[in-house]
Amino acid sequence: MPISPSSSAQAAREAIAGRLRDIRKDAGLTGHELATRAGWHASKSSRIENARTPPSDEDVRTWCRVCGADDQADDLIAANRSADSMYVQWKRLQRTGSRRLQESRVPLYESTQQFRVYCSNVIPGLLQTEAYATALFALISRAQGTPDDSAEAAAARVARSKVIHKGEHRFALLVEESVLRYRIGDAETMAGQLGYLLTVMSLPSVSLGVIPFAASRSMWTLETFMIFDQEQVQVELLTAAVNIRAPGEVEQYAQAFTDLGELAVYGRQARALITSAIDAL
Incomplete structure (x- = not known):
């Protein structure tokens, strides 16, 4: 564990x-x-x-x-x-806003070949629309008491996420079904975001799994985390970003990702859950 x-x-x-x-x-x-x-x-x-x-x-x-x-x-x-x-507090990382933080991670994203991402609270950053990201960054700035540059940060996040469409990168992403239902922004923002998931999951480099509410859990929900190749893990806590490079801990997160992936549905079944969330709006 x-x-x-x-x-x-x-x-x-x-x-x-x-x-x-x-x-x-x-x-x-x-x-x-x-x-x-x-x-x-x-x-x-x-x-x-x-x-x-x-x-x-x-x-x-x-x-x-x-x-x-x-x-x-x-x-x-x-x-x-x-x-x-x-272990770096978000307030430190975002003391001048969130745009610079998004831009600072571009080299890591460009050099990573295999991304494994698990999200239990929001749509993965790599798959966020600009409207959704703007609404999310506005919430973050209010909660953290940091400067609100949500529009600029969202644009930087979307620009960073273009890595999905170029190079030889591979993306395996898992979300809990609840993430599809959490309302970030208004109904139009959520509809656009969920619609974008249906589009991007058809890319050959992208595997998107959804863990249904009804899944019989063999692994409990975890904090959001990203695995960059087999080199490091970034874990997102409420107050801080944790960067893990110890091989043993990286392997533990990789195993957790595998276990969570076995709970997920993909393809047609995942699309049905996303479509159901859109209909619920």
């Missing part, structure tokens, strides 16, 4: 803290001695070693300098930055 999506980020922070602790011990220093030589409050070294306070780049350099381990500073800083990027 997939473990907590923030676990790899915390594990990475704890690993860095452990390496810093080993460097201090190898130098024959106590935590108090290190803090004194660094000019820090006495408790700072303890907070860093116990992964309660993430160190800054300068903290790492100072730690290594005090311990006579300057040669390890660059590697530790790189690892620390990687851990910091694993």
Whole structure:
């Protein structure tokens, strides 16, 4: 079963803290001695070693300098930055709005060959119409208290999603049937969005499965996640984006995707569920 999506980020922070602790011990220093030589409050070294306070780049350099381990500073800083990027709050990512975030992911989308996407709350971003995305980004900005650039962000998302129509990419997407019924925007927006699903699922590179309400669950609903090749997973929480690269955890999400896919219907049956959702509008 997939473990907590923030676990790899915390594990990475704890690993860095452990390496810093080993460097201090190898130098024959106590935590108090290190803090004194660094000019820090006495408790700072303890907070860093116990992964309660993430160190800054300068903290790492100072730690290594005090311990006579300057040669390890660059590697530790790189690892620390990687851990910091694993769990990033949406407010930080969207502090100037959502458009830049959409644009920043274009290189990842263009380099990925196989996309596996599971959505339990909204239509997958790769399949969103501009009207639907605009309505969704407006909701997000209100909920997060971030600048509302919903129209610009939606245009950037649609531009990014053109990857579906070019190159040798493959897309396997799963949605819960409830996603087809959740009203984002007005009825016209939803009708256009659901109609677009019927169009795009006919593309040879796209596999769209719908997990029916009536499916006998062998896998419970999960948070929305995307698997990029077999290299990384992005999990979307309410407050943060979690980026997972640990091979074992990536494999767990891949297995969860396979299990969820076995619950889904495809082709004619999926079209019938989408058409039923349109009729319900």
